[in-house]
Amino acid sequence: MLDELDRRILEILAANARVSLKELAQEAGLSSPSAAERLRKLEERGVLDGFTISVNPARLGYPLQAIVRIRPMPGMLHIVERLIQETPEFIECDKVTGDDCFIAKMLVRDMAELDTILDRIAEKAQTNTSIVKSSPVKRRLPPLI
Structure with missing residues (x-):
């Protein structure tokens, strides 16, 4: 503790x-x-597992953030997981329970780039995408009790 x-x-x-x-x-x-x-x-003890930086994606040329829920087709789970890992525009991804297998965060330059990336996944999975309007809660520590 x-x-x-x-x-x-x-x-x-x-x-x-x-x-x-x-x-x-x-x-x-x-x-x-x-x-x-x-x-x-x-x-x-593994409480601190690294130090990192915070960057402004828009200043790096990535003004759009998207949250993508991904449901692989039967037999495609590992292929889709590898595809997500190999696509650098996916900056975070969680494997989750429920109807979707993955919930991922992407950074893209524009809608055309988003479409191009999602088209590669569409052959192997269903996706549902939401564009992030703002982030009222940035990544933060959990309560330290």
């Missing part, structure tokens, strides 16, 4: 993963060696 200091460290890192060790230690009320040890233990 996490103690209060672990939770504080995770909150600080979630707000700014680029924070220096010195700043992290100060904000958490620890010495730099103690903060470093806490980070190491969080990584060893």
Whole structure:
């Protein structure tokens, strides 16, 4: 389980993963060696499994985001999964229970690019696509209790 200091460290890192060790230690009320040890233990326990960056897709030329529900045709599950993995415009994908097997997030430059990608999948799966208008809740930490 996490103690209060672990939770504080995770909150600080979630707000700014680029924070220096010195700043992290100060904000958490620890010495730099103690903060470093806490980070190491969080990584060893698998609580922290990486540090990442956040980019603005529109600034990279991808103004459209789409959520695609994908239901492979019989016998096509593994082929569709591989196709999703090999298509870089799919930036996230979850294998789920229910009628659909995959729920994926895509970034595309325009509707024509979306159609081209979905056409490749259409031979092997049914898709249902929604265009993202906004994201009122960005990726965030779950409650740290």
